[in-house]
Amino acid sequence: MSDIFLIIGTVIAAISLVYNAINVNSIRAETEKKLKFELRQNSFNLINTWYSSQLSQSNLTIRKLRERGFSVKNIEDNPENIIAIASVLNFFETICLHIRHQTVDEQVLKDFYIDIFYTYNKNLAEYIQYSRNKFNTSRIYKEFTDTAQKWDNAR
Structure with missing residues (x-):
């Protein structure tokens, strides 16, 4: 009789273990799904920010500057250019x-x-290097330039 109870107890324990494993996997899958959704939502928020006023x-300021050329002199001639470029590059740095x-x-x-990063990285490379030299640090816009380069290499 005690053998039967031992068998029944073992079967119940095994069923409980299987049920718990299934439940844990279900919770993990649901958590991963929610996390992926949040990551995508954060990404689309950053895409929407690109269209902010x-x-x-x-x-628009940078497009006008492009007509004159992206030389350091042309950029530094007008504080509005510096502010516009810094705004965009700081935003890219935040994304990265x-x-x-x-x-x-x-x-x-x-x-x-990908194309936006490539274009800005190429067009503003001289200015980014100038800024790094001016402030004596290689960290200025480093996340952006590293990411732009990584994405460009993966094309």
Whole structure:
């Protein structure tokens, strides 16, 4: 009789273990799904920010500057140019810090920003280097330039 209770107890314990394993996997899958959704939502918020009035105005200033050329002299001649470029590059730096700290979905951002990053990195490379030399640090816009280069190499 005690053998039967031992068998029944063992079967119940095994069933409980299987049920708990299924439940843990279900909770894990739901948590991962919520996290992925939050990462994508954060990414789309950063994409929407690109269309904000401040960044749109900065981009308009940069487009006008492009007609004269992106030389350091042309940029430094007008404080409005410096502010516009700093606004855009600081925004890009923020995006790249989000990517590095995995608070966004990098692929979503890459799909949207890859050509934008490439263009700004190429056009403003001289100015970025000038800023690094001026302030004696290689960290200025480093996250942005590293990410732009990484994405460009993956094309």
